[in-house]
Amino acid sequence: MIKKIMESIREYKKSSILSPVFVTLEVIMEVVIPLLMARLIDQGLNRGNMRATWFYGIIMLAAAAVSLSFGALAGKFCATASTGLAKNLRHDLFAKVQDFSFKNIDDFSTGSLVTRMTTDVTNVQMAYMLLIRIAFRAPLMLIFSLIMSFSINARLAVDFLIAVPVLAVALGLIIKFAHPLFRKVFKIYDRLNTVVQENLRGIRVVKSYVRKDHEIEKFKGISGDVYETYSSAEKLMALNSPVMQAVIYACMLVIAWVGAKLIVAGSLTTGELTSLITYIMMILMSLMMLSMIFVMLTIAQASGERIVEVLNTESDLTNAPQPIERVKDGSIVFDNVNFSYAGDPDKLSLKDINLAIKSGEQIGIIGETGSAKSSLVQLIPRLYDATTGTVYVGGVDVKDIDLTVLRDRVSMVLQKNVLFAGTIAENLRWGNPNASEAELWRACEVACADEFIKEMPDGLNTMIEQGGTNVSGGQKQRLCIARAVLAKPKILILDDSTSAVDTKTDAKIRQGLKEVIPGTTTLIIAQRISSIEGADRIVIMHHGTIDDVGTSDELLKRNTLYREVYDTQMQMKGGQTHVETEA
Ligand SMILES: Nc1ncnc2c1ncn2[C@@H]1O[C@H](COP(=O)(O)OP(=O)(O)O)[C@@H](O)[C@H]1O
Ligand SMILES: [Mg+2]
Numbered sequence: 135m136i137k138k139i140m141e142s143i144r145e146y147k148k149s150s151i152l153s154p155v156f157v158t159l160e161v162i163m164e165v166v167i168p169l170l171m172a173r174l175i176d177q178g179l180n181r182g183n184m185r186a187t188w189f190y191g192i193i194m195l196a197a198a199a200v201s202l203s204f205g206a207l208a209g210k211f212c213a214t215a216s217t218g219l220a221k222n223l224r225h226d227l228f229a230k231v232q233d234f235s236f237k238n239i240d241d242f243s244t245g246s247l248v249t250r251m252t253t254d255v256t257n258v259q260m261a262y263m264l265l266i267r268i269a270f271r272a273p274l275m276l277i278f279s280l281i282m283s284f285s286i287n288a289r290l291a292v293d294f295l296i297a298v299p300v301l302a303v304a305l306g307l308i309i310k311f312a313h314p315l316f317r318k319v320f321k322i323y324d325r326l327n328t329v330v331q332e333n334l335r336g337i338r339v340v341k342s343y344v345r346k347d348h349e350i351e352k353f354k355g356i357s358g359d360v361y362e363t364y365s366s367a368e369k370l371m372a373l374n375s376p377v378m379q380a381v382i383y384a385c386m387l388v389i390a391w392v393g394a395k396l397i398v399a400g401s402l403t404t405g406e407l408t409s410l411i412t413y414i415m416m417i418l419m420s421l422m423m424l425s426m427i428f429v430m431l432t433i434a435q436a437s438g439e440r441i442v443e444v445l446n447t448e449s450d451l452t453n454a455p456q457p458i459e460r461v462k463d464g465s466i467v468f469d470n471v472n473f474s475y476a477g478d479p480d481k482l483s484l485k486d487i488n489l490a491i492k493s494g495e496q497i498g499i500i501g502e503t504g505s506a507k508s509s510l511v512q513l514i515p516r517l518y519d520a521t522t523g524t525v526y527v528g529g530v531d532v533k534d535i536d537l538t539v540l541r542d543r544v545s546m547v548l549q550k551n552v553l554f555a556g557t558i559a560e561n562l563r564w565g566n567p568n569a570s571e572a573e574l575w576r577a578c579e580v581a582c583a584d585e586f587i588k589e590m591p592d593g594l595n596t597m598i599e600q601g602g603t604n605v606s607g608g609q610k611q612r613l614c615i616a617r618a619v620l621a622k623p624k625i626l627i628l629d630d631s632t633s634a635v636d637t638k639t640d641a642k643i644r645q646g647l648k649e650v651i652p653g654t655t656t657l658i659i660a661q662r663i664s665s666i667e668g669a670d671r672i673v674i675m676h677h678g679t680i681d682d683v684g685t686s687d688e689l690l691k692r693n694t695l696y697r698e699v700y701d702t703q704m705q706m707k708g709g710q711t712h713v714e715t716e717a
Contacts (some may be wrong), residue, residue, distance in 0.1 A: 135435075138442045139219075139392030140228050146218035149211040154270040156208035161271055164417070168409035170194045172286075175405035175597040195494050196615030198375070208267060214261035223255050226533045227444055235451035236517050242444065242474065245328025250444055251325060254437035261434030272420040272427065279413040279420070286406050286413075287396070293388050294417060298379045298657040304377045305425060308370055309432050313365035316436040322359045328388065329356055335601075371429045378425055382418045390412060451516060454640060457536035461494035461529035463542040464655030465623040466514060471523035473509060479521065483509045484677050487523070491655060493624075498666025500699070501675030507659045508549055510628045510675065514657075515544040527625065545623035547631040549659075553602035559594040561613065573620065580646035581616035582639045583609070607634035615643065625655045633661060640665055663703045674694070 143150055170190050178187030229266040231247055232238070239247070333340060333349055340349055380444065384515040396402035459493075473484035483506050491497055499507050504601045512518050513525050516532050525532045532540060545565070553561050562574050567575075575595060578584040586609055590596040602610050611631050618626060626647070632640045641664070646658060660666050665684045674681040674696055675690070 135438050135442045137437055139223070140446055142222040143215070143219055144222055146215045146222070149215035149218065151212040153208050153215055153266045156211065157203045157267055157270045158274060160201050160204035160208055161274045161278060163197050163204065165275070165282060165413075166689060167197050167201070167668075168412040168416075169282065170197065171412070172403075172405035172409040173230070176403050180404065183429075204536055212263055212267040214327045215266060216259050219262050220255050220259035221257065223441060225253055225256070227251050228444055230447070233449045233451075234447070235449055235514075237475070237477075237517075237519075238447060238449055240251065243324065243328055244445075245315055245326075245331055246324035248522065249320065250325045250326050250440050254320065254440050257430075257434045257437035258441065259439075261427075261430045265428050268423050272423040272437070275416050275420040276424075279416040283410055283413045283417075286410050287402060287410070290389055290392060290410065291395075292386055294414070297385050301378060301381055301421060301425075304424065305374065305394035305428055308374055310626050312367050312370045312431050313436065315363060315370070316429060316433050317439070318366060319360060319363045320440060322356065322363060326353075326356045326360060329353060345663040352627040373434070374425050374429065375422075377390065378421060382421065386411075386414060386418075394521070396513075403509070451537065453520065453537055454534045457539075458530055458534050459536050459539055460528075461535060461539060462530070464653070465493040465526075465528060465626065466491040466655065467524075467529075468510075468513075469524045469526065471520045471525060473513060473518065475509075475518070483518075483678050484513075487680060488620040489673065489680060489683065492659075493528075493655055494653050495671065496656045496669045497658070498672040499657060499675060500661075500663070500666055500696075502674060505675040506678040507675050508629055509678075511546070511629060511657055514625065514627065515541050515546050517546075540622065543623055544625045544627065545618035545621045547611070547614045547618045547629060548629040549629040549631075551610065551631070553598045553605070553610060553613060555598060555600040557592075557595045557597055558590075558613065561598055561616050562620055566622070569620055574616075576650070577620040578612075580619050580643065580650045581612045582635070582643050582646070583612035583616050583714055586702050588613075607641075610635075611635055612639075612643075619651065621655060622651065623702055625657070626651065627657045627659075629659045631659075632665060637662070637664055644668065663700050 135713060151551070170193055172192065174187060174190035177183060178190055193669060227247075227250065231251075231402060242250075264615070280291065280294065283294070284692065292560075305348055323445070329352060333353070389410070390574065393402060393407045397404065469489045470490040471484060471487040472479070472482050473487075475484045476482075487510065499510070501507050507517075513520055514527060514532070516537065519533070527540065527544065554564075559571075559574060562577065563569055565577070566573070571594070575584060578587055587593055587596070602613075605613065611634055615628065618628075632643060640662070658666055658669065663686075666672055670685070671683055672682050672686060672689055674693060676695065681695060682689060684693070
């Protein structure tokens with residue numbers, strides 16, 4: 135785990151090394167000072183020698199100044215290195231997630247990915263900062279102070295050595311129990327983040343269904359869980375400090391007691407006892423710091439593991455070793471395809487799918503919600519991979535086609551479509567970065583988006599707000615269609631993309647598509663019969679299987695399912711149903 139995280143240090147290696155170097159120099163200076171102090175007392179003050187007093191006094195001042203500047207440099211390099219590591223880690227995580235397949239993201243959940251990129255990285259940053267500064271400082275200080283105190287009076291210093299293993303065992307025990315608790319805390323954090331995200335994204339729904347109290351209760355429950363687990367972890371960690379202090383103060387008492395006796399007996403000078411006590415204070419401080427570092431490292435270890443889990447996940451959508459860089463035509467074949475989101479053959483979302491679509495054909499897909507219409511079409515641009523069986527595009531297994539080429543040639547308007555913050559033109563150019571203004575307008579005409587864009591204050595340069603909140607559902611759908619058309623794809627998939635558009639406009643869009651991109655295979659998923667009635671062939675999905683395929687006329691004659699839907703919708707006068715979906 136540590137090795138993997140260290141890979142993200144990169145350009146901050148220099149700072150990471152310089153920081154402990156300056157820390158070492160700082161500590162050496164600091165340790166020398168009490169020694170100078172002892173000289174000043176014994177040779178200067180106690181003998182009334184002013185020259186010696188001045189001499190040692192000035193050297194002490196100089197040492198303090200040097201130590202201070204080394205400390206400042208250490209601090210600077212340490213800050214650069216630790217924030218740099220955090221920056222690189224976030225960057226690496228973000229880049230990794232961009233490569234993830236939908237399945238990878240489903241497995242982690244977005245809430246958890248967000249926690250890992252924020253809180254967990256911050257924990258590692260804090261730990262790294264402590265590690266390259268204090269973690270060097272504390273043991274160095276401990277060792278130097280111990281050496282110094284031994285050189286002053288070995289008999290007294292031995293008392294301290296006994297304390298060290300006692301402390302080590304106590305710390306080890308505390309950490310052993312606290313670590314699993316911290317891992318649990320972060321899991322709950324993930325849930326917390328997921329709940330907050332879901333709530334904020336659906337805040338309009340929450341408000342319109344007056345679910346405020348229910349949502350608050352749900353949040354309270356989870357934040358209560360965080361409180362309980364975190365506080366029991368922290369309570370364990372807090373034991374650390376009293377244990378440490380008890381041991382150290384006991385040592386201090388012994389030394390003051392024995393030291394006083396030694397002075398009376400004449401085998402120890404006052405100066406020596408003064409510096410000895412300073413060294414003991416230093417040892418105490420460094421032990422305290424060490425225990426603090428252990429606390430932070432325990433937390434960071436849990437966080438680090440979670441970061442590495444993401445970094446070590448291989449996207450399960452990989453390119454073939456020698457991918458094919460071309461899509462010959464827009465034909466699609468499903469050959470014995472079975473598909474499960476969990477990759478579990480017992481929980482199939484799609485079963486025994488066999489279907490051949492000719493290039494340029496217009497296919498309508500209809501079926502009740504949950505019949506796996508979206509699942510079916512998502513296999514074409516490899517948003518998910520078939521669990522068994524093969525999907526062919528242009529006569530080639532999709533797994534053998536270069537992923538970028540495939541997604542470029544297959545344009546899909548997702549059922550849950552999104553626009554990004556930016557101008558309308560910027561959003562449209564996702565489809566084709568080099569599109570001219572005239573091409574943008576042409577695509578908008580096809581998608582019947584031109585009318586409302588013209589009415590907007592800045593036309594194509596109108597800003598879309600984050601999440602596309604300043605356009606209506608139907609407008610958003612039309613912009614997404616325009617964006618997809620702009621890519622001039624070989625295959626165009628519209629997943630319930632005109633559900634919020636009125637029937638007349640819907641028909642106009644379909645007519646436009648036929649004229650502008652006539653050779654493009656078009657798959658239209660719809661709730662309304664009228665949206666697909668004119669298609670070359672219609673596929674009826676039912677419980678994850680293909681129930682029937684045929685033209686509207688054929689299906690009317692032989693398929694009861696189709697006829698029922700047809701009759702109900704025609705009774706409602708020309709299918710004027712207005713279905714508001716998740717668009
Ligand atoms: N990301 C997902 N993870 C797990 N199951 C899913 C996911 N998306 C859809 N499903 C399940 O797959 C089935 C088919 O869903 P879907 O293809 O969206 O149906 P439709 O588009 O026809 O309404 C449903 O039972 C649904 O619960
Ligand atoms: Mg769907």
